Amino acid sequence: MAFWLDIAAFALKALLIVAAVGGLAVLIARLARSGEAKDKDKEIKVRSLNERYDEMRDAMNGALLDKKERKALARAGKKEAKAAVKARRGQEPGKRIYVLAFKGDMRASAVKRLGAEIDAVLIAARPGTDEAVIRIESPGGTVTGYGLAAAEILRLREHKIKVTASVDQVAASGGYMMACAADRIVAAPFAVVGSIGVVAPVPNLHRLLQKNEIDFEEITAGEFKRTVSVLGEITPAGREHFRGKLDSTHEAFKAHVHECRPNVDMAKVANGDYWLAREALGLGLVDELSTGDELLFRVRDSARLYEVSTEARKTLLQQLLGGFGIAARKTADVIAGKLGAL
Structure with missing residues:
Protein backbone atom coordinates (compact mmCIF):
# COMPACT_ATOMS: atom_id res chain seq x y z
CA MET A 1 0.00 0.00 0.00
CA ALA A 2 2.84 2.42 0.88
CA PHE A 3 4.37 1.77 -2.56
CA TRP A 4 1.22 2.95 -4.35
CA LEU A 5 0.96 6.01 -2.08
CA ASP A 6 4.54 6.94 -3.01
CA ILE A 7 3.70 6.53 -6.71
CA ALA A 8 0.59 8.73 -6.34
CA ALA A 9 2.55 11.42 -4.44
CA PHE A 10 5.26 11.39 -7.13
CA ALA A 11 2.66 11.67 -9.92
CA LEU A 12 0.95 14.57 -8.13
CA LYS A 13 4.24 16.44 -7.72
CA ALA A 14 5.10 15.84 -11.37
CA LEU A 15 1.67 17.08 -12.43
CA LEU A 16 2.05 20.24 -10.33
CA ILE A 17 5.51 20.92 -11.81
CA VAL A 18 4.24 20.42 -15.38
CA ALA A 19 1.25 22.68 -14.69
CA ALA A 20 3.51 25.38 -13.19
CA VAL A 21 5.91 25.24 -16.14
CA GLY A 22 3.00 25.28 -18.60
CA GLY A 23 1.40 28.22 -16.83
CA LEU A 24 4.70 30.13 -16.87
CA ALA A 25 5.10 29.41 -20.60
CA VAL A 26 1.58 30.71 -21.29
CA LEU A 27 2.26 33.83 -19.20
CA ILE A 28 5.50 34.52 -21.07
CA ALA A 29 3.77 34.00 -24.43
CA ARG A 30 0.98 36.40 -23.47
CA LEU A 31 3.44 39.00 -22.23
CA ALA A 32 5.40 38.67 -25.47
CA ARG A 33 2.23 39.06 -27.57
CA SER A 34 1.04 42.03 -25.54
CA GLY A 35 4.44 43.61 -26.01
CA GLU A 36 4.47 43.30 -29.79
CA ALA A 37 2.21 46.31 -30.35
CA LYS A 38 3.86 48.33 -27.60
CA ASP A 39 7.31 47.64 -29.00
CA LYS A 40 6.40 49.84 -31.97
CA ASP A 41 5.89 52.79 -29.66
CA LYS A 42 8.96 54.92 -29.26
CA ILE A 196 23.11 63.09 -57.90
CA GLY A 197 21.66 60.44 -60.14
CA VAL A 198 19.05 57.70 -60.36
CA VAL A 199 19.49 53.97 -60.94
CA ALA A 200 16.99 51.10 -61.28
CA PRO A 201 18.57 47.63 -61.71
CA VAL A 202 16.01 45.20 -63.15
CA PRO A 203 17.03 41.54 -63.64
CA ASN A 204 15.02 39.83 -66.38
CA LEU A 205 14.48 36.06 -66.61
CA HIS A 206 12.26 36.02 -69.70
CA ARG A 207 14.78 34.30 -71.99
CA LEU A 208 15.54 31.69 -69.32
CA LEU A 209 11.82 30.86 -69.11
CA GLN A 210 11.60 30.60 -72.88
CA LYS A 211 14.62 28.32 -73.01
CA ASN A 212 12.93 25.95 -70.56
CA GLU A 213 9.57 26.25 -72.33
CA ILE A 214 7.90 27.93 -69.38
CA ASP A 215 5.08 30.31 -70.21
CA PHE A 216 4.58 33.47 -68.19
CA GLU A 217 1.60 35.75 -68.64
CA GLU A 218 1.01 39.04 -66.88
CA ILE A 219 -2.41 40.45 -67.60
CA THR A 220 -2.74 44.20 -67.09
CA ALA A 221 -5.22 46.97 -67.81
CA GLY A 222 -3.62 50.21 -68.87
CA GLU A 223 -0.88 50.68 -71.45
CA PHE A 224 1.86 51.49 -68.96
CA LYS A 225 0.75 49.44 -65.96
CA ARG A 226 3.78 47.14 -66.22
CA THR A 227 6.41 48.33 -68.69
CA VAL A 228 9.34 46.48 -67.07
CA SER A 229 9.13 43.24 -65.09
CA VAL A 230 11.42 40.44 -63.92
CA LEU A 231 9.67 37.57 -65.74
CA GLY A 232 7.94 39.22 -68.68
CA GLU A 233 9.46 40.37 -71.95
CA ILE A 234 10.80 43.94 -71.89
CA THR A 235 9.74 45.61 -75.13
CA PRO A 236 11.52 48.63 -76.65
CA ALA A 237 8.45 50.77 -75.93
CA GLY A 238 8.31 49.59 -72.32
CA ARG A 239 12.02 50.19 -71.84
CA GLU A 240 11.75 53.71 -73.29
CA HIS A 241 8.80 54.57 -71.06
CA PHE A 242 10.65 53.33 -67.98
CA ARG A 243 13.73 55.34 -68.93
CA GLY A 244 11.53 58.42 -69.20
CA LYS A 245 10.37 57.85 -65.61
CA LEU A 246 13.98 57.65 -64.45
CA ASP A 247 14.80 60.87 -66.31
CA SER A 248 11.89 62.72 -64.73
CA THR A 249 12.95 61.50 -61.27
CA HIS A 250 16.49 62.69 -61.99
CA GLU A 251 15.18 66.11 -63.01
CA ALA A 252 13.21 66.32 -59.75
CA PHE A 253 16.37 65.40 -57.81
CA LYS A 254 18.36 68.12 -59.60
CA ALA A 255 15.62 70.67 -59.00
CA HIS A 256 15.67 69.83 -55.29
CA VAL A 257 19.45 70.29 -55.06
CA HIS A 258 19.32 73.52 -57.07
CA GLU A 259 16.58 74.94 -54.86
CA CYS A 260 18.53 74.14 -51.68
CA ARG A 261 21.96 75.08 -53.07
CA PRO A 262 21.39 77.57 -55.90
CA ASN A 263 25.10 78.34 -56.37
CA VAL A 264 25.98 74.78 -57.40
CA ASP A 265 26.72 74.25 -61.11
CA MET A 266 24.28 71.40 -61.81
CA ALA A 267 25.88 70.67 -65.19
CA LYS A 268 29.07 69.65 -63.38
CA VAL A 269 27.67 67.71 -60.43
CA ALA A 270 24.40 66.11 -61.59
CA ASN A 271 25.97 63.32 -63.62
CA GLY A 272 25.69 60.62 -60.95
CA ARG A 313 9.64 51.27 -24.70
CA LYS A 314 10.46 48.07 -22.84
CA THR A 315 7.67 45.52 -22.69
CA LEU A 316 6.62 43.96 -19.40
CA LEU A 317 8.47 40.78 -20.38
CA GLN A 318 11.67 42.73 -21.07
CA GLN A 319 11.34 44.53 -17.74
CA LEU A 320 10.90 41.21 -15.91
CA LEU A 321 13.85 39.60 -17.68
CA GLY A 322 15.93 42.71 -17.02
CA GLY A 323 15.02 42.51 -13.33
CA PHE A 324 16.03 38.85 -13.22
CA GLY A 325 19.36 39.75 -14.85
CA ILE A 326 20.07 42.51 -12.33
CA ALA A 327 19.19 40.21 -9.43
CA ALA A 328 21.46 37.49 -10.82
CA ARG A 329 24.37 39.93 -11.20
CA LYS A 330 23.93 41.21 -7.64
CA THR A 331 23.83 37.64 -6.29
CA ALA A 332 26.97 36.78 -8.23
CA ASP A 333 28.72 39.88 -6.85
CA VAL A 334 27.77 38.94 -3.28
CA ILE A 335 29.03 35.39 -3.73
CA ALA A 336 32.25 36.61 -5.29
CA GLY A 337 32.74 39.05 -2.41
CA LYS A 338 32.30 36.32 0.18
CA LEU A 339 34.66 34.00 -1.64
CA GLY A 340 37.21 36.77 -1.83
CA ALA A 341 36.98 37.30 1.93
CA LEU A 342 37.75 33.64 2.66
Missing part, protein backbone atom coordinates in the same frame (compact mmCIF):
# COMPACT_ATOMS: atom_id res chain seq x y z
CA GLU A 43 9.81 57.27 -26.46
CA ILE A 44 11.97 60.37 -26.82
CA LYS A 45 15.29 60.36 -25.00
CA VAL A 46 17.15 63.62 -24.37
CA ARG A 47 20.73 63.64 -23.12
CA SER A 48 22.89 66.65 -22.30
CA LEU A 49 26.13 66.44 -24.24
CA ASN A 50 27.56 69.28 -22.13
CA GLU A 51 27.29 67.00 -19.10
CA ARG A 52 29.08 64.29 -21.02
CA TYR A 53 31.94 66.69 -21.76
CA ASP A 54 31.99 67.69 -18.08
CA GLU A 55 32.25 64.04 -17.07
CA MET A 56 35.16 63.57 -19.47
CA ARG A 57 36.91 66.64 -18.02
CA ASP A 58 36.40 65.43 -14.44
CA ALA A 59 37.70 61.96 -15.32
CA MET A 60 40.83 63.39 -16.95
CA ASN A 61 41.45 65.84 -14.10
CA GLY A 62 40.97 63.07 -11.56
CA ALA A 63 43.62 60.97 -13.27
CA LEU A 64 46.14 63.70 -14.11
CA LEU A 65 46.01 66.16 -11.18
CA ASP A 66 47.12 65.68 -7.61
CA LYS A 67 44.82 66.30 -4.64
CA LYS A 68 45.92 69.92 -4.14
CA GLU A 69 45.45 70.79 -7.81
CA ARG A 70 41.99 69.17 -7.87
CA LYS A 71 40.86 71.21 -4.86
CA ALA A 72 42.10 74.43 -6.43
CA LEU A 73 40.37 73.58 -9.68
CA ALA A 74 37.12 72.77 -7.84
CA ARG A 75 37.18 76.15 -6.04
CA ALA A 76 37.79 77.98 -9.31
CA GLY A 77 34.97 76.03 -10.93
CA LYS A 78 32.53 77.00 -8.18
CA LYS A 79 33.41 80.68 -8.59
CA GLU A 80 32.89 80.48 -12.34
CA ALA A 81 29.55 78.71 -11.87
CA LYS A 82 28.32 81.39 -9.45
CA ALA A 83 29.40 84.15 -11.82
CA ALA A 84 27.62 82.43 -14.70
CA VAL A 85 24.41 82.11 -12.65
CA LYS A 86 24.48 85.83 -11.81
CA ALA A 87 25.10 86.73 -15.45
CA ARG A 88 22.15 84.61 -16.59
CA ARG A 89 19.66 86.05 -14.14
CA GLY A 90 16.93 87.91 -15.96
CA GLN A 91 18.27 86.79 -19.33
CA GLU A 92 16.75 84.36 -21.79
CA PRO A 93 18.52 80.97 -21.81
CA GLY A 94 21.32 80.77 -24.38
CA LYS A 95 21.30 78.91 -27.65
CA ARG A 96 20.34 75.26 -27.64
CA ILE A 97 21.62 72.88 -30.30
CA TYR A 98 19.67 69.66 -30.80
CA VAL A 99 21.72 66.76 -32.18
CA LEU A 100 19.96 64.02 -34.16
CA ALA A 101 21.43 60.99 -35.94
CA PHE A 102 20.24 59.26 -39.11
CA LYS A 103 21.79 55.96 -40.19
CA GLY A 104 20.25 55.08 -43.52
CA ASP A 105 19.56 51.84 -45.35
CA MET A 106 18.08 51.18 -48.81
CA ARG A 107 14.51 51.86 -47.66
CA ALA A 108 15.40 54.80 -45.39
CA SER A 109 13.59 52.88 -42.66
CA ALA A 110 14.87 55.30 -39.98
CA VAL A 111 12.75 58.10 -41.46
CA LYS A 112 9.82 57.46 -39.12
CA ARG A 113 12.09 57.79 -36.13
CA LEU A 114 13.61 60.95 -37.62
CA GLY A 115 10.16 62.47 -38.01
CA ALA A 116 9.34 61.81 -34.35
CA GLU A 117 12.63 63.36 -33.22
CA ILE A 118 11.99 66.43 -35.37
CA ASP A 119 8.52 66.72 -33.83
CA ALA A 120 10.17 66.78 -30.39
CA VAL A 121 12.65 69.46 -31.49
CA LEU A 122 9.91 71.63 -32.97
CA ILE A 123 7.94 71.45 -29.73
CA ALA A 124 10.86 72.80 -27.68
CA ALA A 125 13.01 74.82 -30.08
CA ARG A 126 12.87 78.61 -30.30
CA PRO A 127 12.67 79.88 -33.90
CA GLY A 128 15.56 82.09 -34.86
CA THR A 129 17.58 81.14 -31.77
CA ASP A 130 18.06 77.39 -31.53
CA GLU A 131 19.68 75.11 -34.07
CA ALA A 132 19.66 71.45 -35.09
CA VAL A 133 22.57 69.26 -36.18
CA ILE A 134 21.67 66.08 -38.07
CA ARG A 135 24.46 63.53 -38.35
CA ILE A 136 23.81 61.62 -41.58
CA GLU A 137 25.34 58.36 -42.72
CA SER A 138 23.77 56.79 -45.80
CA PRO A 139 24.76 55.55 -49.28
CA GLY A 140 21.23 56.24 -50.54
CA GLY A 141 18.24 54.12 -51.43
CA THR A 142 14.63 54.53 -52.50
CA VAL A 143 13.42 57.85 -53.86
CA THR A 144 10.26 57.74 -51.76
CA GLY A 145 12.08 57.02 -48.48
CA TYR A 146 14.81 59.62 -48.88
CA GLY A 147 12.46 62.15 -50.42
CA LEU A 148 10.42 61.92 -47.22
CA ALA A 149 13.57 62.24 -45.07
CA ALA A 150 14.55 65.41 -46.95
CA ALA A 151 11.04 66.80 -46.49
CA GLU A 152 11.27 66.13 -42.73
CA ILE A 153 14.48 68.18 -42.53
CA LEU A 154 12.87 71.00 -44.51
CA ARG A 155 10.19 71.18 -41.79
CA LEU A 156 12.84 72.52 -39.41
CA ARG A 157 13.81 75.27 -41.84
CA GLU A 158 10.18 76.17 -42.42
CA HIS A 159 9.87 76.73 -38.67
CA LYS A 160 12.95 79.01 -38.68
CA ILE A 161 15.25 76.46 -37.04
CA LYS A 162 18.72 76.56 -38.60
CA VAL A 163 19.90 73.08 -39.68
CA THR A 164 23.41 71.74 -40.16
CA ALA A 165 23.96 68.39 -41.85
CA SER A 166 27.08 66.64 -40.57
CA VAL A 167 28.63 63.87 -42.69
CA ASP A 168 31.51 61.81 -41.32
CA GLN A 169 31.60 58.94 -43.82
CA VAL A 170 29.02 58.94 -46.61
CA ALA A 171 25.94 60.86 -47.71
CA ALA A 172 25.48 59.88 -51.34
CA SER A 173 22.46 59.81 -53.64
CA GLY A 174 19.45 59.78 -51.28
CA GLY A 175 21.79 60.56 -48.39
CA TYR A 176 22.89 63.72 -50.19
CA MET A 177 19.26 64.52 -51.01
CA MET A 178 18.76 64.67 -47.24
CA ALA A 179 21.95 66.60 -46.53
CA CYS A 180 21.31 69.37 -49.03
CA ALA A 181 17.95 70.05 -47.38
CA ALA A 182 19.94 71.58 -44.49
CA ASP A 183 21.14 75.19 -44.35
CA ARG A 184 24.75 74.05 -44.47
CA ILE A 185 26.71 70.83 -44.90
CA VAL A 186 29.80 70.06 -42.83
CA ALA A 187 31.73 66.96 -43.86
CA ALA A 188 34.90 65.15 -42.85
CA PRO A 189 37.61 65.57 -45.53
CA PHE A 190 37.37 61.97 -46.80
CA ALA A 191 33.60 61.60 -46.52
CA VAL A 192 31.81 60.65 -49.75
CA VAL A 193 29.10 63.01 -51.03
CA GLY A 194 27.20 63.65 -54.26
CA SER A 195 26.00 60.96 -56.65
CA ASP A 273 29.35 60.86 -59.91
CA TYR A 274 30.50 61.21 -56.29
CA TRP A 275 33.37 63.07 -54.65
CA LEU A 276 35.40 63.17 -51.49
CA ALA A 277 34.34 66.11 -49.36
CA ARG A 278 37.68 67.87 -49.86
CA GLU A 279 36.91 67.87 -53.61
CA ALA A 280 33.22 68.61 -53.13
CA LEU A 281 34.06 71.78 -51.18
CA GLY A 282 35.27 73.47 -54.37
CA LEU A 283 32.15 72.34 -56.22
CA GLY A 284 29.85 73.89 -53.61
CA LEU A 285 28.41 70.54 -52.55
CA VAL A 286 29.61 71.07 -48.95
CA ASP A 287 30.30 74.25 -46.98
CA GLU A 288 32.97 73.26 -44.48
CA LEU A 289 35.42 70.45 -43.76
CA SER A 290 35.15 69.11 -40.22
CA THR A 291 34.19 65.95 -38.40
CA GLY A 292 30.91 65.88 -36.51
CA ASP A 293 32.74 65.46 -33.22
CA GLU A 294 34.85 68.57 -33.84
CA LEU A 295 31.77 70.53 -34.92
CA LEU A 296 30.11 69.88 -31.55
CA PHE A 297 33.32 70.20 -29.54
CA ARG A 298 33.88 73.75 -30.81
CA VAL A 299 30.48 75.00 -29.62
CA ARG A 300 30.29 73.14 -26.30
CA ASP A 301 31.08 76.30 -24.28
CA SER A 302 28.82 78.68 -26.21
CA ALA A 303 25.64 76.58 -26.44
CA ARG A 304 23.72 73.89 -24.63
CA LEU A 305 23.94 70.64 -26.61
CA TYR A 306 21.17 68.06 -26.40
CA GLU A 307 21.19 64.66 -28.09
CA VAL A 308 17.64 63.75 -29.11
CA SER A 309 16.90 60.11 -29.93
CA THR A 310 14.06 57.60 -29.85
CA GLU A 311 14.06 54.32 -28.00
CA ALA A 312 11.55 51.47 -27.95
